[in-house]
Amino acid sequence: MMLEPSIDALQDKIKSKYTLVTLSSRRARQLSDSKNVMVDxxxxxxxxxMALEEIEAGKLYIED
Incomplete structure (x- = not known):
């Protein structure tokens, strides 16, 4: 079973796995309320x- 998007592609955008999990879980909670997805x-x-796809597309990120 292949996971989409891959962890390697996601870690090119966000280096820390902890940050990746935290960001995607927070965004998933927002999506469950609003259903406003930023990717087509x-x-x-x-x-x-969906949150992971937004990260891969560069629509969802952490500011430095």
């Missing part, structure tokens, strides 16, 4: 997957 036609039907 997400592949995932689950909110965490």
């Amino acid at each position: 036609n997400p592949k995932s039907v689950k909110y965490v997957g």
Whole structure:
């Protein structure tokens, strides 16, 4: 089973796995309330997957 997006692609955007998990879980909670996805036609039907797709697309990030 392949996970999309891959952890390698996500870690190119956000280096820390802890930060990646925290950011995606917070965004998934927001998506469950608002259903306002920032990517067109997400592949995932689950909110965490949608949040990870947003990170991969560069729409969701952590400011330095």
